[in-house]
Every structure is written in structure tokens, then in C-alpha cells.
Amino acid sequence: MNQQERVSPGTAAPAEGSSCSRLSPWVFLASALAVKTALMTVGLVVLFHRSCGQYKTLPQNAPGWHCIRNGSASQRQDWKCCPVGWRPFQESCYYFSDxxxxxxxxxxxxxxxxxQLVVINTKAEQAFINKEIQMxxxxxxxxxxxxxxEQEAGQWRWADQTPYNESAAFWRHGEPSDQPSDEFCVVIHYQKNVFQFRNWNNIPCTIDSYRICETAAVTP
Known part of the structure; x- marks a missing residue:
């Protein structure tokens, strides 16, 4: 070692070594932040994947999901999602055919x-459907x-096997009729500019009619 390379005890380190010592904490901090960012990204990807996995298969021709907030944005369970083109109400989504x-x-x-074809359980649901039809x-x-x-004479049953509840039925006056005897299926009968809250009517099941489908809303 020549004289220029000797470093006596207590002598300051060379300039290069001093610069590296000052940079080391910053390099360490930048590395830590990079690792933290990567972990957060992976976590978000996993969470997003799990959330999307809870969605049902989109109905045919539906381009995607439409989500609305029922309550606080901080609570995920307050978001309800329906396929685009379906109408949300409470815990369900409704499709009105063309x-x-x-x-x-x-x-x-x-x-x-x-x-499935809609199952109407409450006055609020009947009111919602009437409003949507009108619009x-x-x-x-x-x-x-x-x-x-109608499964048998006088025995009505919903498509999902929900028991028929007379107190939540909204028949038109004089309905359900028993003549003719093949009127086994039920429609909502809508007349423009004539509001009827009670508008159910039984008709033959072979008649072509519009339809209302219902499915459960999805929570992301």
C-alpha cells in the first residue's frame, strides 16, 4: 500500500465512501416502499378477483353490471348490482321484456x-312494478x-314454489275468473292512462304476452 492509500485512525473516510453512507438510508426506504406497493397491489388484485367471483354469470346480451349504493359508501354490503338493462328494487333485479x-x-x-318469472310478495313490490311498466x-x-x-283448481303456486298468499295478491275486480276453464296463468294487465293498483288477471297460458323476470341483486 502506498502512502496515498493509507488512512490513519480518526481520519475521515474518502469522499466516495461518505457519499454511499449518506445514500444508504434513502435506498433502503425506497426499496421498502416498493415492496409495500407491490404487496398492496397483489392484495387488491386478489380482493377484486374474489369480489368478481361472487357475481353470477351475466344474462345473455347484458353488457355488464350496474351498481347502486343503498347506504354508506364505507360498507360494501350496501352496494347492490344488477345486470345493465335490469331495474333494481330492494334485494332484487327486474327485467321487463320487449x-x-x-x-x-x-x-x-x-x-x-x-x-325466473317475477314473484310478487308485497304491496311495495307491486307498486314498484306498476311504476316501471308505466314508464x-x-x-x-x-x-x-x-x-x-294455477296448479290445480283453485290452487295457485309461484314459479319458485313460494306458497300463494291471498293477502299479497292483487287481482282485478272479478278475478281470478273460472271461465273459460283453461285460464291457468297470471298476467299484470296494464292500460295506458288508467291506473289500477290491483291489475292481476288469469288467462290461457298459450297466449303470447310480455314478461317480467326477477333475480337476486349481487353484493360486490
């Missing part, structure tokens, strides 16, 4: 979209199939 078909095919069509359809009068059907 075409018509018999009751059996209507039920098959709803089933193919991961839903969507411009025809003078239409019929829309719901999930109620």
Missing part, C-alpha cells in the same frame, strides 16, 4: 338468464306474465 311469448317459454327465457311501455294496453300459475 317481446312476447307463452307462459312456459317466458319462464324458460327467464331461467336462461339466471332468473317503459307506450302501448294502450298490454299483458305481462308473472310467476303465478
Amino acid at each position: 317481446d312476447w311469448m307463452p307462459w312456459d317459454k317466458s319462464q324458460q327465457n327467464c331461467s336462461g338468464m339466471g332468473s 317503459k311501455y307506450q302501448r294502450e294496453q298490454i299483458n305481462l306474465y308473472i310467476g303465478l300459475r
Whole structure:
């Protein structure tokens, strides 16, 4: 070692070594932040993947999901999602068709979209459906199939096997009728500019009608 390379005890370190010592904490901090960012990214990807995994298969022709907040944005369970084109109400999503078909095919069509013909359980739900029909359809009068059907004479049953509840039935005056004897399926009968809260009517199941499908809303 020559004289220029000797460093006596207590002598300051060379300039290069001093610079590295000052940079080391910053390098360490930057590395720690990079690792933390990477871990957070992985966590968010996993969470997003799990959330999306809770979604049902989108109905045919639905371009995506539409989510609305029922309460505080800080609580994920307060968000409800429906397929785009479906209408949200409470815990369900509703599809109001643009075409018509018999009751059996209507039920098959709803089933193919991961839903069923609507089951109406409350006055609030009946009011919501009436309002949506009024806003969507411009025809003078239409019929829309719901999930109620007569299994045997006088024995009505919903498509999902929910027991029929007379106190939550909204028949038109004089309905259900027993003439003719093949009127086993139920529609909501809508007349433009004529408001009728009670508007259920039983008709033959072979008649082509619009339909209302219902499925459970999704919580992301």
C-alpha cells in the first residue's frame, strides 16, 4: 500500500465512501416502499378477483353490471348490482321484456338468464312494478306474465314454489275468473292512462304476452 492509500485512525473516510453512507438510508426506504406497493397491489388484485367471483354469470346480451349504493359508501354490503338493462328494487333485479311469448317459454327465457318469472310478495313490490311498466311501455294496453300459475283448481303456486298468499295478491275486480276453464296463468294487465293498483288477471297460458323476470341483486 502506498502512502496515498493509507488512512490513519480518526481520519475521515474518502469522499466516495461518505457519499454511499449518506445514500444508504434513502435506498433502503425506497426499496421498502416498493415492496409495500407491490404487496398492496397483489392484495387488491386478489380482493377484486374474489369480489368478481361472487357475481353470477351475466344474462345473455347484458353488457355488464350496474351498481347502486343503498347506504354508506364505507360498507360494501350496501352496494347492490344488477345486470345493465335490469331495474333494481330492494334485494332484487327486474327485467321487463320487449317481446312476447307463452307462459312456459317466458319462464324458460327467464331461467336462461339466471332468473325466473317475477314473484310478487308485497304491496311495495307491486307498486314498484306498476311504476316501471308505466314508464317503459307506450302501448294502450298490454299483458305481462308473472310467476303465478294455477296448479290445480283453485290452487295457485309461484314459479319458485313460494306458497300463494291471498293477502299479497292483487287481482282485478272479478278475478281470478273460472271461465273459460283453461285460464291457468297470471298476467299484470296494464292500460295506458288508467291506473289500477290491483291489475292481476288469469288467462290461457298459450297466449303470447310480455314478461317480467326477477333475480337476486349481487353484493360486490
